Amino acid sequence: MFIDYETFRTRADALTAQIVAACRSAGRDPRSAVLLPVTKTHPAAAAEYVAHYGLPAVGENRVQEALEKRAQVTTPLRWELIGHLQSNKAKLAALHCDRVQSVDSEKLLRQLDRVAGELGKKLPVLLQINAGNDPAKFGAEPADAPRLLETALSLAHLQVDGLMTIAPLGTTPEETTTFAHRTFANLRTIRDDLVLRSGRPLHELSMGMTGDFAVAIAEGSTIVRVGTALFGTR
Numbered sequence: 001m002f003i004d005y006e007t008f009r010t011r012a013d014a015l016t017a018q019i020v021a022a023c024r025s026a027g028r029d030p031r032s033a034v035l036l037p038v039t040k041t042h043p044a045a046a047a048e049y050v051a052h053y054g055l056p057a058v059g060e061n062r063v064q065e066a067l068e069k070r071a072q073v074t075t076p077l078r079w080e081l082i083g084h085l086q087s088n089k090a091k092l093a094a095l096h097c098d099r100v101q102s103v104d105s106e107k108l109l110r111q112l113d114r115v116a117g118e119l120g121k122k123l124p125v126l127l128q129i130n131a132g133n134d135p136a137k138f139g140a141e142p143a144d145a146p147r148l149l150e151t152a153l154s155l156a157h158l159q160v161d162g163l164m165t166i167a168p169l170g171t172t173p174e175e176t177t178t179f180a181h182r183t184f185a186n187l188r189t190i191r192d193d194l195v196l197r198s199g200r201p202l203h204e205l206s207m208g209m210t211g212d213f214a215v216a217i218a219e220g221s222t223i224v225r226v227g228t229a230l231f232g233t234r
């Protein structure tokens with residue numbers, strides 16, 4: 001059985017307090033890191049809870065699941081795609097997602113630009129970079145980031161808000177934390193470098209999940225994508 005709203009509210013309050021604390025100990029404005037609840041595998045009620053709580057957006061990792069849930073939720077909410085997107089699903093994503101965080105190839109960029117153009121909209125995107133050099137993770141290679149950004153900036157129907165990454169898991173909690181610090185610091189360095197080269201702000205750094213959001217905030221995350229701490233295990 002899915003959790004009730006009170007349980008969600010208690011967890012969201014606790015998580016928000018932890019995010020604020022992490023910002024403070026990093027000397028950051030507490031409003032500079034936002035919570036993106038990840039509702040994947042959970043019922044549409046999860047997204048309703050998020051909207052009722054007053055948060056503006058949810059993250060889903062599959063387009064099909066996002067659009068089915070979105071149809072059931074009446075409260076206004078932004079839907080962000082955070083999972084790998086195949087280019088044959090680009091049209092569905094551009095139609096039903098308010099931002100795609102997982103853009104990791106030129107092919108996908110061009111596909112999304114084309115369908116966004118057909119829909120007469122400008123689609124916000126983040127470029128997913130494999131900043132932890134994890135063979136098991138999606139995301140463009142860090143070395144390819146400048147070319148990917150150059151392509152993205154040349155496309156009229158896309159708006160590049162920043163970068164996204166997922167840290168690799170270690171074999172121990174200590175190693176996982178070390179990997180997380182390294183990966184997130186690397187993404188920030190990549191971002192700073194891209195900003196220098198392109199002159200674009202690239203404000204968003206989407207990094208950090210249930211296990212590593214505090215580390216991510218210490219390394220400059222502006223969006224933490226949290227599922228398990230809010231909705232329980234999947």
Ligand SMILES: *Cc1c(COP(=O)(O)O)cnc(C)c1O
Nearest residue numbers: 038061082209210225226227228
């Ligand atoms: C599932 C998922 C999350 C949330 O992970 P939790 O560990 O449940 O907080 C964050 N980001 C991406 C890309 C995901 O697929």
